[in-house]
Structure formats: structure tokens, C-alpha cells
Amino acid sequence: MYTLPLPTAHGVLPPAQYGAAFADAELVAQLQQGSEAAFRILVERYQNCIYRTVLALLRSPEEAEDVAQEVFVEVYQTIGRFRGEAALSTWLYRLATSRALKHRQRARAQKRFAYFTSLLGFDNQVLHEPTDHAHPQAQLEGQQRLALLLEHIARLPDQQQVAFTLRHEQELSYEEIAAVLNTTVSAVESLLFRARKTLRHHLILPLRHA
Numbered sequence: 001m002y003t004l005p006l007p008t009a010h011g012v013l014p015p016a017q018y019g020a021a022f023a024d025a026e027l028v029a030q031l032q033q034g035s036e037a038a039f040r041i042l043v044e045r046y047q048n049c050i051y052r053t054v055l056a057l058l059r060s061p062e063e064a065e066d067v068a069q070e071v072f073v074e075v076y077q078t079i080g081r082f083r084g085e086a087a088l089s090t091w092l093y094r095l096a097t098s099r100a101l102k103h104r105q106r107a108r109a110q111k112r113f114a115y116f117t118s119l120l121g122f123d124n125q126v127l128h129e130p131t132d133h134a135h136p137q138a139q140l141e142g143q144q145r146l147a148l149l150l151e152h153i154a155r156l157p158d159q160q161q162v163a164f165t166l167r168h169e170q171e172l173s174y175e176e177i178a179a180v181l182n183t184t185v186s187a188v189e190s191l192l193f194r195a196r197k198t199l200r201h202h203l204i205l206p207l208r209h210a
Contacts, residue, residue, distance in 0.1 A: 020038050024088040031079045049170060050096045056165040057100040059150060071095050082085055090179040093172075097180065150151070152196045152202045160195040163188055 027045075030038035050071055074095055082091060084206035153161060159181065166172045166180060175190045 025084070028079065028084070028088055031076075032082070037162060039072075039076055046092055049074070049091060051164065053093060053096045053170055054091050054100045056169045057097065057161065058104060059154065064100075066098070071099055074099070086179050090176065091169075092181075093166065093176075093180040097166075101158055101162070104176065137168065148203060149199070152199055156195050156198060160191045160198075163191040164195040167192060 026043055027038050031042065037089050047068065049066045051064055054067045054071070055061060058064050058067065071092070075092065080089075084095075153164060156164065162181065163177055166177045167174075172180070174185045178185045181188065181191075
């Protein structure tokens, strides 16, 4: 099980208030006073769901661990600006999905830059022809249904992918997803409808005609 490295527990939090019964609102108040003990409870309470959310978007355990740690570092550094307009869990999901998407965008940009610079000499002349990168390794190595599902989920537009991940992997309600995405329930319903329609088109219809 994924475990985030934790600071030594000390601070203003009384030992009797440790544990699951400690409400998020009280936890936030203690965090804003700089309590590392409260931070430890926060991490223990949310680290697995944050890690799973990030992993579902990045599909790399190593990258997901790094991004999940970045999320909690950001929480520790910015908790003073949290004003409770949304639930603590909603805020954490927002941070997690935002950081995961930004990480993925940076990674893609770095890969594109490295790929194109590898094609060019110092005089900007093409040294060799591009290879075909249209088909992921999973498709080339077996066309397994799980690999295809992950492949097509990753191809969904960002908002659809986040909504689909939060609904089907984290089992959030439509209302909770709407809060994370800062949108309406009807917009979430539309995102999920379009995501499922796209996945059915790419996964189910080809099997029927196989």
C-alpha cells in the first residue's frame, strides 16, 4: 500500500483528538495553526484516495507517488488560504487532478521536444524519418481489453477523463464531482455521457463486428 513519508507528530493537537472521529473542519483549524500532528492525520486519512486518483490519470506508480507527495506539500504550504468554500476532500481532489494533468502535460511536452530534437542535426536538417508512434505498446503487444480501455480513457478530453475517473474509480457522487470540477451536476452528466459514448464506440462496437 502506498505510504507518504510523514513528519514526526507534534504540535497543538491533543492526543484524545487523533483518529477518524476528528472532523475535517477541526483538522483544517489545527493545520492552519501549523500542527504537524494534524498534517499526519490528514495524510493518513486521504493519501490512498489521492494516490489512486493521480495513478488513474498518470498510469505510472512512480509518477503518481511523486505527484501525490507534491499535493500534500502544497496543502501544507497553502492551507492558510483555505476558507472552506468547498469541502476539504473536494479541495484535495481539485489539487490532485490539477497537478496530475499539469504533470502529464509537462511530460508530453518534454517527450515531444526530445523526439523532434532527435530528428534534427545542428543545421536543422532531418537526420532520419519519424517512426510510427500512433499505436501504443499495449496494442502492439496483444490488444488486451484492459490495456485498450486504459488507452482510450487516456485519450478522452481532460474534463471527461477526470469526471470518468472520479466517478468509476473513486466512486464520487455527481454532486461531489461537480464540486471538484467547479461546474454543475448537469455538466458532469454530460461529460460522463460523452465519455461513455466514446468508450463504447471504441471498445464495444469493434467487438460486435469482429
